[in-house]
Amino acid sequence: MTDHDAVPGAPAAGPAPAPTEHPAVPQATATTPVPPPAPAGAGHVSFTPSHELRSALAGVRAEVGKAVVGQDAAVSGLLIALLCRGHVLLEGVPGVAKTLLVRALSASLRLDTKRVQFTPDLMPGDVTGSLVYDARTAEFSFREGPVFTNLLLADEINRTPPKTQASLLEAMEERQVSVDGVPRPLPDPFLVIATQNPVEYEGTYPLPEAQLDRFLLKLTLPLPERDQEIEVLARHAAGFDPRDLAAAGVRPAADPALLARARAEVRQVQVSREVLGYATDVCRATRVAPSLSLGVSPRGTTNLLATARAWAWLSGRGFVTPDDVKALAHPTLRHRVQLRAEAELEGVTTESVIDTVLGSVPVPR
Ligand SMILES: Nc1ncnc2c1ncn2[C@@H]1O[C@H](COP(=O)(O)OP(=O)(O)OP(=O)(O)O)[C@@H](O)[C@H]1O
Numbered sequence: 001m002t003d004h005d006a007v008p009g010a011p012a013a014g015p016a017p018a019p020t021e022h023p024a025v026p027q028a029t030a031t032t033p034v035p036p037p038a039p040a041g042a043g044h045v046s047f048t049p050s051h052e053l054r055s056a057l058a059g060v061r062a063e064v065g066k067a068v069v070g071q072d073a074a075v076s077g078l079l080i081a082l083l084c085r086g087h088v089l090l091e092g093v094p095g096v097a098k099t100l101l102v103r104a105l106s107a108s109l110r111l112d113t114k115r116v117q118f119t120p121d122l123m124p125g126d127v128t129g130s131l132v133y134d135a136r137t138a139e140f141s142f143r144e145g146p147v148f149t150n151l152l153l154a155d156e157i158n159r160t161p162p163k164t165q166a167s168l169l170e171a172m173e174e175r176q177v178s179v180d181g182v183p184r185p186l187p188d189p190f191l192v193i194a195t196q197n198p199v200e201y202e203g204t205y206p207l208p209e210a211q212l213d214r215f216l217l218k219l220t221l222p223l224p225e226r227d228q229e230i231e232v233l234a235r236h237a238a239g240f241d242p243r244d245l246a247a248a249g250v251r252p253a254a255d256p257a258l259l260a261r262a263r264a265e266v267r268q269v270q271v272s273r274e275v276l277g278y279a280t281d282v283c284r285a286t287r288v289a290p291s292l293s294l295g296v297s298p299r300g301t302t303n304l305l306a307t308a309r310a311w312a313w314l315s316g317r318g319f320v321t322p323d324d325v326k327a328l329a330h331p332t333l334r335h336r337v338q339l340r341a342e343a344e345l346e347g348v349t350t351e352s353v354i355d356t357v358l359g360s361v362p363v364p365r
């Protein structure tokens, strides 16, 4: 198995890759998608991603594979999100291993994970935590909500009303929770994986575009191929218990410290002025695409650059190519654009519009 064989062609939309520690990265303005001081025309660069770090992440992939059959693209997407400090929307019908994937990922990276089922009656405090009164000390103390974790699986985020959605989205953006005026930082890494069921819209509260834009990627988990489904059954027949990942042999292959080192390397990945121009043109083209009523925001442009860099690094390169941008265009952009109703009736899809854009924007050589 190669380091990463599957392009994360499914996910999209994420919150900007969060403030990085890199002083040279102008994260503050969405209109300057410029990464570290990349010399214009870079491409022949001395930096090579470290073999040690990349093989540890390949190990994570192998560990996840002990529990989850296939879904390689989603695994790639989740690794990219961890490298970019971005959040992920995960779409898939029930029973395609969304929960299993998140649990296996956290076990193979020594990350803490929690799950919240977003129901119509869930309150903001059920997510972030709240002040509770201690009768013995006669004082209020803060009881942390499930958001205080590394990997938060926010199941069926669109089943909860906007107020509770907003409390999660605020925590995602600020990486802290403020209760009673006191800010409490969330752990690092902190990644929200929010699931949505693509077929059920009854009684849901779809996330507004402004909130979708905060997700780095939107990944989709397809139904397995026949051979993969047989393999799932074979594992079950051999005694696989999805509740006991340790028994399935899933072991940590990396940890948060290693992840932090990998992130630091991703920030050194060079991007030429030409490739910056290409990523920008792809995003700008969505704003004038006739089938779209909403194109990609400048935050989306910066996110595309971030995911393409992480992908270049995972691919063992110290520089970004136009193909990296293409590879990440679908998962990074698909949730940030909106189809016109007429186009939808004609059978146009978000994916087909992104393909058209990728086919029409001139690729620098
Ligand atoms: N690709 C797969 N690899 C391994 N097991 C799988 C796969 N797809 C489904 N399964 C099996 O299906 C079970 C259900 O998976 P899981 O609970 O993770 O689904 P889910 O997508 O989270 O569903 P829901 O939307 O209902 O929460 C798993 O425990 C596993 O046994």
Ligand SMILES: [Mg+2]
Pocket: 098, 099, 100, 155
């Ligand atoms: Mg689940």
